[in-house]
Amino acid sequence: MTIDRERVVALDKARVWHPYTSMDEYAQGVDPIVVVRAEGPWLHDADGRAYLDANSSWWVASLGHNHPRLVAALARQARDNCHSALAGMTHPPAAELAEALCGVAPRGGPDGGGLEHVFFSDDGSTAVEVALKLSVQYWAQNGRPARTRFAALGEAFHGETIGATALGGVELFRRPFRGVLAECFHLPSPGDPSVSAERALEALERLLAREADTIACVVVEPMVQGAAGMWMHDAAYLRAARALCTRHDVFFVADEVFTGYGRTGPMWACQHAGVAPDLLCTAKGFSGGMLPMAATLATRRIHDGFLGGRERAFYYGHSFCGNPLGAAVALEVLRVYDEERVLERAAPKAARIAEAFAKMASLRGVARTRSLGMIGALDLAGDAGYLAGAGWRVYDEARRRGAYLRPLGNVIYVAPPLNIPDADLERLLAIVAESVAAVAGA
Numbered sequence: 001m002t003i004d005r006e007r008v009v010a011l012d013k014a015r016v017w018h019p020y021t022s023m024d025e026y027a028q029g030v031d032p033i034v035v036v037r038a039e040g041p042w043l044h045d046a047d048g049r050a051y052l053d054a055n056s057s058w059w060v061a062s063l064g065h066n067h068p069r070l071v072a073a074l075a076r077q078a079r080d081n082c083h084s085a086l087a088g089m090t091h092p093p094a095a096e097l098a099e100a101l102c103g104v105a106p107r108g109g110p111d112g113g114g115l116e117h118v119f120f121s122d123d124g125s126t127a128v129e130v131a132l133k134l135s136v137q138y139w140a141q142n143g144r145p146a147r148t149r150f151a152a153l154g155e156a157f158h159g160e161t162i163g164a165t166a167l168g169g170v171e172l173f174r175r176p177f178r179g180v181l182a183e184c185f186h187l188p189s190p191g192d193p194s195v196s197a198e199r200a201l202e203a204l205e206r207l208l209a210r211e212a213d214t215i216a217c218v219v220v221e222p223m224v225q226g227a228a229g230m231w232m233h234d235a236a237y238l239r240a241a242r243a244l245c246t247r248h249d250v251f252f253v254a255d256e257v258f259t260g261y262g263r264t265g266p267m268w269a270c271q272h273a274g275v276a277p278d279l280l281c282t283a284k285g286f287s288g289g290m291l292p293m294a295a296t297l298a299t300r301r302i303h304d305g306f307l308g309g310r311e312r313a314f315y316y317g318h319s320f321c322g323n324p325l326g327a328a329v330a331l332e333v334l335r336v337y338d339e340e341r342v343l344e345r346a347a348p349k350a351a352r353i354a355e356a357f358a359k360m361a362s363l364r365g366v367a368r369t370r371s372l373g374m375i376g377a378l379d380l381a382g383d384a385g386y387l388a389g390a391g392w393r394v395y396d397e398a399r400r401r402g403a404y405l406r407p408l409g410n411v412i413y414v415a416p417p418l419n420i421p422d423a424d425l426e427r428l429l430a431i432v433a434e435s436v437a438a439v440a441g442a
């Protein structure tokens with residue numbers, strides 16, 4: 001099928017309101033990549049050009065685009081049942097997926113156990129929203145009704161709903177909604193280069209000592225705060241934060257929407273610290289980046305806190321909760337991780353990312369670099385923050401060289417599919433270095 005690229009761009013510019021995009025700048029200054037096909041780490045434009053997808057399309061395509069086994073699982077499920085509701089009835093993919101997910105969930109919670117129940121929703125934001133509502137309702141009906149506030153890290157990002165926005169620490173994203181947000185304490189982040197690990201932990205310790213009676217849960221992005229600019233912290237912080245939450249009996253929520261499914265090395269970032277949360281949020285790579293599908297995993301204690309009659313049930317559920325297509329694909333994702341030894345085979349690729357980014361520290365115009373698992377990041381010297389312009393100049397250079405390298409302000413990063421072929425990874429790393437050098441030398 002031939003595609004009229006000009007028509008697509010004209011319709012897009014006339015009608016489509018893009019996410020996280022200044023629409024006047026977009027309308028006037030952007031000639032968008034028009035993706036007509038995606039395969040593995042590659043995005044193919046209607047004009048015949050191909051681009052390496054450096055961020056796995058907003059961190060979702062952990063197994064690359066259009067993995068043939070996921071496409072086949074989708075087609076198989078579509079023949080049987082595209083959608084049926086999950087209220088009081090069920091279907092095989094949801095039941096099998098919940099069982100498989102609990103089987104791979106992290107262990108090491110307060111009672112040494114893991115996560116035993118799964119609540120399905122649509123995306124990362126709703127997985128977090130579910131965790132917040134579960135926490136508040138649990139305490140409301142289990143003897144601690146004053147626990148209605150939350151705690152999160154500075155510069156945290158947990159999604160787009162009003163609940164998730166309340167947790168968010170990026171001022172630019174919070175500002176318009178300040179008047180309608182739930183109360184959330186923002187703690188100094190252990191990933192903030194200006195904050196020491198000790199100070200971050202002391203702040204959490206002090207907050208819980210003072211406010212544990214009013215806090216329903218502490219929410220963290222374990223090991224890496226993605227949207228903050230790939231801020232990384234030590235596993236020791238996670239271990240200590242888990243222990244503090246246990247001591248004060250406040251729920252510890254791990255938002256593994258970005259970090260799960262091997263992005264940082266192990267299946268879950270919590271496993272760096274050998275801990276399990278009370279609630280775990282997963283999305284993005286959870287459905288192989290193919291369908292909007294998410295889950296919130298809970299301990300037996302939390303689940304059982306909703307038993308005891310109709311008054312105590314969790315009155316929450318999206319239309320597409322547990323969607324059979326999404327569930328069938330998510331189940332196949334777990335099989336692919338196992339049978340294709342995805343984590344094991346990603347380890348040498350992660351080492352290559354670490355090596356290449358460490359080397360880029362000596363490039364002119366680079367302030368610092370870091371890496372963890374299949375993430376490599378560098379800060380450009382100069383203006384920081386989400387609106388900084390230098391990242392977009394690197395983006396333009398990378399696009400000319402064949403990569404989609406969307407920055408986070410002045411932070412340039414890669415988070416490619418975990419199974420990116422070695423030659424493509426080398427090409428991507430070379431493009432990053434060349435593009436940064438081109439901007440610094442300009």
Ligand SMILES: Cc1ncc(COP(=O)(O)O)c(C=O)c1O
Pocket residue numbers: 123124125126128157158159160221226227255256257258259283284
């Ligand atoms: C840690 C984290 N939580 C939640 C979300 C929200 O996920 P979604 O965009 O699927 O709603 C994101 C999105 O980037 C995220 O990085």
